[in-house]
Amino acid sequence: MGKSKRQVLEEAEEKNVKFIRLQFTDILGIVKNVSIPIDQLKKALDEGIWFDGSSIEGFVRIQESDMRLNPDPNTFAVLPWRNNGEDEPMTARLICDVERPNGDPFKGDPRYVLKKAERKAKKMGYKFYSGPEPEFFVFEKENGSASLKTHDAGGYFDLAPKDLAQDLRRDIILTLENMGFEIEASHHEVAEGQHEIDFKYAQGLKTADNIATFRMVVRAIAEMNNLHGTFMPKPIAGINGSGMHTHISLFKNGENAFYDKTDEYSLSETAYHFLAGLIEHAPAITAITNPIVNSYKRLIPGYEAPIYMAWSDVNRSALIRIPGVEKSEGKRLEYRSPDPSCNPYLALSVLLQAGLDGIEKQLTPPDPVKENIYELTEQKMEEYGIQTLPENLKQAVTALENDEVILNALGEHVAQKFIEAKKHEWDQYKAHVSKWETKEYLEKY
Incomplete structure (x- = not known):
C-alpha cells in the first residue's frame, strides 16, 4: 500500500516541514525542482503545480510550454541535511509525474517511459525488479571548485587510515536510511577516491526514483564536507571508471520467473529469452546506459569494464553475468555496462523492453563464455561470435x-x-582540441 495524500499532509505537519521541493527529471537525467511553501502542499497534491516546460531540456516548444507537475505521494521524504537544528523548519521532497494541461501524461517524461515499460511487463504477467550498484568518486575542492585530487588513497575494500572517506560514506548512508533506503553494503572501490554504496532492489519505478535520490544525496553530503561527489564515468585517465552494474529479475504470480532448479545455471526459459533480448539490443541500449562522450573512456579493455556482448556465470569480462545465488527468489541477471551518468528511468526502460522483446520473440542466447574474454585471440572471438559494444557515443x-x-x-x-542532444554533444566533442593532442602534436608537426 502506498501513501495517501492525507498521510503526506499529516507527516509533513508532524515533522515540521515548511518547504516542499517538487522534483522531476529531464530527458538527460538531470533532476529539476521547484520549491513551494507548506501551505501550497494540499493544492499541489490535489491539482498539481504548473510550470514552463519550454525551459527544460528536451521537453516542449515555446508555443506549447504549459506543463503540470503531479506529485507522487509515495515519494514523500524529508531532506535531513536541510535541517539546522531540532526546532528548525524542515524541507521535504516529492517526485512528480509531468502532465499535459488536459491531464494526459507527457510522453517526454522519463518517468512515464518507465511506467509504460512496466505496464507492458504487467500485461505479459510479470513484475520487474532491479537493483543497482552505483559507484562514484569524491574529490577535494580548490578555491571553491572541484579538483581532480582524490579525497583518499584507498583501494578495494581498504580501511582507514587509507580510506579517509569512511565517515563520509557513513553520513551518506545515515541520510539515505532517514529517507527510507535499505542499505545492503558500502565499501571503497578499486580506484583512489572511488566508492560504492548498494541499496536493496525494488520494483523498477522505485529503483529509478532511488537512483535519482541517491545521486542527489551523495552530492549534497559531499558538498557539506567541502568535497565534490561525481558520477562522471571516467574522471581520471589510467584508473578504473565508475559503473552501475544493474541486477534484473522478473516475477510471475509471486515466483521468480528467472529460476529453474533443473537447469545447469538455474535459469528458466524465460530468463534465457530475456538474456537473448538484452544481447540482441545491446548496441542500442548502450546509447542510453552510457549516454555521454566520457562513458566510452570507461568502456575499454583493461579496467574491468565489460565491452563484450557475451554472458557467463563466472567471469566479469562478459556484458551479462549470472550471480551465484542459492535461493530461488535471488536468481537474476547482472547487466554490467551501465554507468551512473545515465538517466535511470530511461536505462531501466530499455533494459526491460529489450528483455521483453526477447521473451516475445523466443530469442535464444549464444553459449556462455567461461574464459576471460580479455585474453581471447581475435580468432577465438570470431569463433565464439563475440562482438563488442559501440566504441564511442556516435x-x-x-x-x-x-x-x-x-x-x-x-x-x-x-x-x-x-x-x-547526443548528436550535438558529439559534434561539440569532435571540434574540441584536447591537451593530449597539443602535447602529442604541437612540436612534432
Missing part, C-alpha cells in the same frame, strides 16, 4: 537510430530529443 547513437524496439521503448518524443 556509434551508440547510430545503433539506437537503427533499432526499432529500443526507439519504440523510448517513444517518438524522447527518442527524437535524446538523439538530437
Whole structure:
C-alpha cells in the first residue's frame, strides 16, 4: 500500500516541514525542482503545480510550454541535511509525474517511459525488479571548485587510515536510511577516491526514483564536507571508471520467473529469452546506459569494464553475468555496462523492453563464455561470435537510430530529443582540441 495524500499532509505537519521541493527529471537525467511553501502542499497534491516546460531540456516548444507537475505521494521524504537544528523548519521532497494541461501524461517524461515499460511487463504477467550498484568518486575542492585530487588513497575494500572517506560514506548512508533506503553494503572501490554504496532492489519505478535520490544525496553530503561527489564515468585517465552494474529479475504470480532448479545455471526459459533480448539490443541500449562522450573512456579493455556482448556465470569480462545465488527468489541477471551518468528511468526502460522483446520473440542466447574474454585471440572471438559494444557515443547513437524496439521503448518524443542532444554533444566533442593532442602534436608537426 502506498501513501495517501492525507498521510503526506499529516507527516509533513508532524515533522515540521515548511518547504516542499517538487522534483522531476529531464530527458538527460538531470533532476529539476521547484520549491513551494507548506501551505501550497494540499493544492499541489490535489491539482498539481504548473510550470514552463519550454525551459527544460528536451521537453516542449515555446508555443506549447504549459506543463503540470503531479506529485507522487509515495515519494514523500524529508531532506535531513536541510535541517539546522531540532526546532528548525524542515524541507521535504516529492517526485512528480509531468502532465499535459488536459491531464494526459507527457510522453517526454522519463518517468512515464518507465511506467509504460512496466505496464507492458504487467500485461505479459510479470513484475520487474532491479537493483543497482552505483559507484562514484569524491574529490577535494580548490578555491571553491572541484579538483581532480582524490579525497583518499584507498583501494578495494581498504580501511582507514587509507580510506579517509569512511565517515563520509557513513553520513551518506545515515541520510539515505532517514529517507527510507535499505542499505545492503558500502565499501571503497578499486580506484583512489572511488566508492560504492548498494541499496536493496525494488520494483523498477522505485529503483529509478532511488537512483535519482541517491545521486542527489551523495552530492549534497559531499558538498557539506567541502568535497565534490561525481558520477562522471571516467574522471581520471589510467584508473578504473565508475559503473552501475544493474541486477534484473522478473516475477510471475509471486515466483521468480528467472529460476529453474533443473537447469545447469538455474535459469528458466524465460530468463534465457530475456538474456537473448538484452544481447540482441545491446548496441542500442548502450546509447542510453552510457549516454555521454566520457562513458566510452570507461568502456575499454583493461579496467574491468565489460565491452563484450557475451554472458557467463563466472567471469566479469562478459556484458551479462549470472550471480551465484542459492535461493530461488535471488536468481537474476547482472547487466554490467551501465554507468551512473545515465538517466535511470530511461536505462531501466530499455533494459526491460529489450528483455521483453526477447521473451516475445523466443530469442535464444549464444553459449556462455567461461574464459576471460580479455585474453581471447581475435580468432577465438570470431569463433565464439563475440562482438563488442559501440566504441564511442556516435556509434551508440547510430545503433539506437537503427533499432526499432529500443526507439519504440523510448517513444517518438524522447527518442527524437535524446538523439538530437547526443548528436550535438558529439559534434561539440569532435571540434574540441584536447591537451593530449597539443602535447602529442604541437612540436612534432
